[in-house]
Amino acid sequence: MTVPALDVDALLHDPKTTIIVCCGAGGVGKTTTAASLGVRAAQRGRRVCVLTIDPARRLAQSLGLEQLDNTPRRIESVGRDGGALFAMMLDMKRTFDEIVQQHGDPARAAQILENPLYQSLSSSFAGTQEYMAMEKLGQLHREAIDTGDWDLVIVDTPPSRSALDFLDAPARLGSFLDGRFVRILMAPAKAGGKAYMKVFGGAFTLVTSSLNKVLGAQLLNDLQTLVAGLDSVFGGFRERAEHTYALLQDPGTAFLVVAAPEPDALREATFFVERLQKDAMPLAGLVLNRVHTTEAPDVSGARAEGAAEELDELDEHALTSALLRLHADTMRVRDRERHLLTRFTGAHPDVSVVSAPALPGDVHDVHGLEQMGTALAAAASVLD
Amino acid sequence: MGNQTQTRLHVVTGKGGTGKTTVAAALALHLASGGQRVLLIEVEGRQGISQLFEVPQLPYEERKVALARGGGDVYALAIDPEDALYEYLDMYYHLGRAGKALRKVGVVEFATTVAPGVRDVLLTGKAYEATRRRHGRQYVYDAVVVDAPPTGRIGRFLNVNAEVAGLAKMGPIRRQADSIMGLLRSPRTAVHLVTLLEEMPVQETTDAVAELQSLDIPIGAVVVNQTRRPALSPRQLQDAQTGDLDSAEVAAGLKAAGLAGHAGLLDALIREAGAHAERVELEGAQRALVQALNQPVVELPWLADGVDLAGLYELSDQLGHADTEVAW
Numbered sequence: 166m167t168v169p170a171l172d173v174d175a176l177l178h179d180p181k182t183t184i185i186v187c188c189g190a191g192g193v194g195k196t197t198t199a200a201s202l203g204v205r206a207a208q209r210g211r212r213v214c215v216l217t218i219d220p221a222r223r224l225a226q227s228l229g230l231e232q233l234d235n236t237p238r239r240i241e242s243v244g245r246d247g248g249a250l251f252a253m254m255l256d257m258k259r260t261f262d263e264i265v266q267q268h269g270d271p272a273r274a275a276q277i278l279e280n281p282l283y284q285s286l287s288s289s290f291a292g293t294q295e296y297m298a299m300e301k302l303g304q305l306h307r308e309a310i311d312t313g314d315w316d317l318v319i320v321d322t323p324p325s326r327s328a329l330d331f332l333d334a335p336a337r338l339g340s341f342l343d344g345r346f347v348r349i350l351m352a353p354a355k356a357g358g359k360a361y362m363k364v365f366g367g368a369f370t371l372v373t374s375s376l377n378k379v380l381g382a383q384l385l386n387d388l389q390t391l392v393a394g395l396d397s398v399f400g401g402f403r404e405r406a407e408h409t410y411a412l413l414q415d416p417g418t419a420f421l422v423v424a425a426p427e428p429d430a431l432r433e434a435t436f437f438v439e440r441l442q443k444d445a446m447p448l449a450g451l452v453l454n455r456v457h458t459t460e461a462p463d464v465s466g467a468r469a470e471g472a473a474e475e476l477d478e479l480d481e482h483a484l485t486s487a488l489l490r491l492h493a494d495t496m497r498v499r500d501r502e503r504h505l506l507t508r509f510t511g512a513h514p515d516v517s518v519v520s521a522p523a524l525p526g527d528v529h530d531v532h533g534l535e536q537m538g539t540a541l542a543a544a545a546s547v548l549d
Numbered sequence: 550m551g552n553q554t555q556t557r558l559h560v561v562t563g564k565g566g567t568g569k570t571t572v573a574a575a576l577a578l579h580l581a582s583g584g585q586r587v588l589l590i591e592v593e594g595r596q597g598i599s600q601l602f603e604v605p606q607l608p609y610e611e612r613k614v615a616l617a618r619g620g621g622d623v624y625a626l627a628i629d630p631e632d633a634l635y636e637y638l639d640m641y642y643h644l645g646r647a648g649k650a651l652r653k654v655g656v657v658e659f660a661t662t663v664a665p666g667v668r669d670v671l672l673t674g675k676a677y678e679a680t681r682r683r684h685g686r687q688y689v690y691d692a693v694v695v696d697a698p699p700t701g702r703i704g705r706f707l708n709v710n711a712e713v714a715g716l717a718k719m720g721p722i723r724r725q726a727d728s729i730m731g732l733l734r735s736p737r738t739a740v741h742l743v744t745l746l747e748e749m750p751v752q753e754t755t756d757a758v759a760e761l762q763s764l765d766i767p768i769g770a771v772v773v774n775q776t777r778r779p780a781l782s783p784r785q786l787q788d789a790q791t792g793d794l795d796s797a798e799v800a801a802g803l804k805a806a807g808l809a810g811h812a813g814l815l816d817a818l819i820r821e822a823g824a825h826a827e828r829v830e831l832e833g834a835q836r837a838l839v840q841a842l843n844q845p846v847v848e849l850p851w852l853a854d855g856v857d858l859a860g861l862y863e864l865s866d867q868l869g870h871a872d873t874e875v876a877w
Contacts, residue, residue: 191565191699192750219701221749222756285712290666291698291705333662341663344655368650375647376656379638381720425566428855429597461817464808472806484785484795485802488818491780491825497853525827527748 168510171450171517173542177206180316181417184306187452188322188329189423190433194454195321196224197528197537198423198521200252203319204531205538207243207250214251214305214315218298218323227530228252235259237305237315243531251315260297261287268398277394282387294323295331296338300402303409329440332413335406342399349373350392419449422516426456426502431509438513450517452541453506457498458522466496519544556739556877558680558732559694559769562703562757563743564750568774570597571856571864572743572849573696574623578865580877581617585691588679589614591627592672593698598625603858609633611679618862624690626679630661633671640678641721669709670726677729680737700742700753704760707733707740711764739769744839746773746832751839758842770875771844773836775851779829781822789826794819845875 176182187199196217203215214237217230228240230252237251244250265283266274277283286293298320305318323331341347349372376385412418420441424434434451441448473489476482510518521540528537559576563569570591577589588611591598599607602614607627615623634657638644644651651657660667682689698706710726710733717723732738740761744750754771761768779786788794796819803809803818839846849867852860868877 191701193566222752281716285716286665289705289712290709291669291702292665296665337663341655341659344659345653346655346659349654368654371647371650372654372656375638375642375644375651378642378644378721380722381717383719384717384722387716427566428600429570429595430566432600433595459817460820461811461814464811464814468808472803472808476802476806479805482798482802482805485799485806485818487781487785488799488822489806489808491821492818494780494853495821501855525824526831529748 169450169515169517170544171452171519173202173205173519173538174209176419176449177202177209177211177317182419183309183317184302184412184418185317185319185449186322186413186418186420187320187423188420188437190430193423193425193430194521195423196221197534198421198452198454198541199319199321200224200228201528201534201537201541202421203250203252204243204534205542206317206319207248208245208535208538210246210248211317212247212249212313212315213317213319214253214309216253216255216298216301216305216318216320218255218294218321221527221529224529225254227534230254235263240531249315255294255298255301257294257297258288260301261293264300264402265395265398268401269394273394273397277391277398280387280391280394282384282391283395286391292330296334296402296406298323298331299334299406299409303405303412306409306412329437332410332440332444332446335403335410338399338403338406342403346372347392350389351396352389414445414447416447418447420446421449421452423452423454425454426505428505431505435509435512438516448516450519451509453518453520455523456520457495457502459492459495459499461492462496462499464492464496466493466500469493469496555736556769557688557690557692558676558738559692559877560697560703560707560738560740561694561743561772562697562700562740563772563774564701564753565699567743567745567750568856569699569743570595570696571601571861572741572772572774573694574598574601575849575861575864575868576741576877577623577692577694578615578617578862579868580692580694581615581621581623582619582865582869583617584620585617586622586689587617587624588690588693589623589625590676590679590693590695591625592676592695594627594629596627598627598696601856601858601861618866626675628672628675630668630671631657633675634660637671637674641725666709666712669706670713673707673710673729673733674725677732680732697740700757703740703757704764707761707766708764734765734767736767739767741769741772742844743772743774745775746835746839748831748835751835755838755842758844768844769877771839771842771846773839773846773848776832776848777851780825785822786826786829789819789822790830792819792823794822847873847875 187195189195199215199217203213206213235256237253240250240252265277302320309315349369422434422437424430469489470493473486476486519541521537528534561569561573574589577587581587589598596606604614607625609629609632611624611626613622614625617623635648638648676693676695679690680693697703710729714723714726742754742757744754758768796815800815803815808814849864
């Protein structure tokens, strides 16, 4: 079976490519893939900004990302032919704080920042990251237009339960802001609001009294204060999130689904591919990391194993026998990986694939990223 | 077998790709062996448990998915936050009609999908409820195993009720949050960390150990998954790494085995041995880092053909192997 090969260089060189999103299950090398594509693009003349959500420590250090100032930093050692590489790590709380400070008067902003519920929301609660990743991606894209420092943004997605949660962020926020619950929350805490009684009838009393019972008066009050305070922030935030969502559907965006040749990771990849297609998001292809390869593919695992057994029976050439068994193991893994990939491509024959070989160690410096980029650009489809 | 310690709630975490769902499932099988009743909980909606046990997708309902060795049952539950919310409102507040009203105005959707944090409150709350549930004077489950979020999010996940307790000064939510943290910080809970002998997973495990310790949440075992025995002797490994393997001898061996005709096979085998030796060395360094964590460690073997149902039982046997230093 032939599987279309993903031409990584063509994608990186195309000036129309302005956003690349790397998504996939946890632990498949999303961040490393994003960083290596950034390095390769910058070495070949593109001006790139890599936004990473949650990088491994040593990879972050290698990119000079220890500083958490929530703005892109230029990596001076990378960039040829007019290319440049900027990188930043998302600081969720800081991004949220900045939105609050920019979209409200100072007194109101200070009030929000001090709200204990806001503090938990912005720093501790799972789920905020998705909203903030969307916000930051939009910011970086606007800055690209305003400053011209970069014209390509590469982002890896948050390590969510479902990594496409961030795609849902605008719609979720929208349905909340358009819903009735937000108006109940905004009802003046004490007045209880006869006007609201008219709108909602009995539901209003029922809902507020239930909330009171469950949350307690103080927490409900904190929630109402926060939602009322964030009122002016929400609107702009939502508008930008919707704009970013539209941007992601633009042909200038390329989604790369990253996976490893393992059943779980490929099952997740299938889920991502189907979700992206459903949302009409431009899917560029599948990046399959950590693929086991061999230079002697014509000697099958069974053959190598059989030969090793023969040598063991002769009680000779123990070293050769050990090496053949090692090869048999490699072939077994390789066969299983190819079988898994065949299942994926059988179900999704239109999805282009590119693979990167399994390396004995981790990638954690610019040189390693460069090598990985080269491998991705050089690789033909693994099934050829 | 099974419940040798007072641990009743086992939380299994690990970096993505380390096999935490597999380990959680194998642990549930092990804990159930010899006649115990164990609940295995999934919180991320991925249906990984049903895939492993080769059963249809799990609804929000506790279902028997496997028989353990020597009798004993593993039940499984995929928690759906929305259903968990209704159940919670009903159980503690008897909000029958109001529950519907809350849904109608969007409170339920807000809580389960829009508002950050609430999902984790519901998921941990359900695990807490199942752990403490009794029938008469007996616990319904001898142990509960949670296939938890990955190491990068485990602190936030398990500590969410401490945040809630900080926000709600009093009232039922505060009491519930305090009770859940009470369980999570007691010796009845153990968080097990799954890792591979690779740099990033070991680094994340190290970070998670420090984070959990700072949160006063007890750590159980570090499970090193997918370990492989070196295929070569120490001497051969050393030679393979320095490029000093006796290639004339290997060539002679290939000839004796009838493989002399394969051009390039000799070089390929030598290179594969070199890569293997490099990996064994890196694994040795990572193993030392794992040992330095001063937590009980258990190693599970790499299964060449992937983990199927038979493999799962094999791993569960390994967890209970006499040599293991871990008393689950």
